[in-house]
Amino acid sequence: MSDRHDHDGGHHPGPLSPIEARVRAIESLLLERGLVSSDAIDRVVSAYEKDIGPLNGARAVARAWVDPEFKKRLLADATAALRELGIGGLQGEHMVAVENTPQVHNVVVCTLCSCYPWPVLGLPPAWYKSPPYRSRMVKEPRAVLGEFGVNLDPGVEVRVWDSSAEIRYLVLPERPKETEGMSEAALAELVTRDAMIGVSRVAGRR
């Protein structure tokens, strides 16, 4: 599976195709009527391209931190537990949640291509798709994690999970110690995409 996709710039060197002319005409007429603005269109496109966002995953993590029963269900069958929160849209992939503990650190990679649980984590970061990450995370996970700023004691076991078309992984990070009493919503804001891939820890304050 390749994940190339073309984004050429905004300018057309040649004459416009009929459909290009038509879409410009629509935009132009709507601009005149004050119904759209170029900036607003740009914002919509970039929001949908980039910002499906890791919020869904963060909500699930925060829920698991405050609700031990939900955590059990998440670790037993993440697909079903996520659905409880209204998080779906997975296209036939099965979600598996793996829990970080003081003894075990989990990290996710896709060695073959760039399989990623996008309905849960949004769009994958560029490095996730890069060949060095994909090969090195398997061969030397501690070194790569160190480069991401996660320095693990030798006694901590590292588990590297290789995503596939069928299975996508979500790392359940450790809850920071200084977050006692925080609300679920406030906790969700602490949870980063990288922490749910396993290349960072969740910091107590942001």
Added chain:
Amino acid sequence: MPADRTLRTLTGDTAVPRKNGELVFDSPWQSRVFGIAVGLAERGFFQWDEFRDRLIAEVAGAAPAASGESSATVYYRQWTAALEKLLRHKGVLSDHDLAQRTEQFASGERDDVY
């Protein structure tokens, strides 16, 4: 999230083209027309379902893909037709205005949208 919910109402043949989750646009006009329709729905100019119903109709009655047309091109051509029909229905776009303005862009008489 709203962004998510809107697009999830489009399923099967009407689902937006994606690759590994990311929206696929083969050229800028596709992302423009995507942004126009979604933006107008988000600001409440029309209900999302009004657009969706027209998109479903376009996809169902689709002209076959011309040779060399990508699936994203076919899809956003249908998307554009659905949007035009809805805008005509709302009375903001007349056939005459649209044809005239399209011709101005096609001939190079007009270059920018404003």
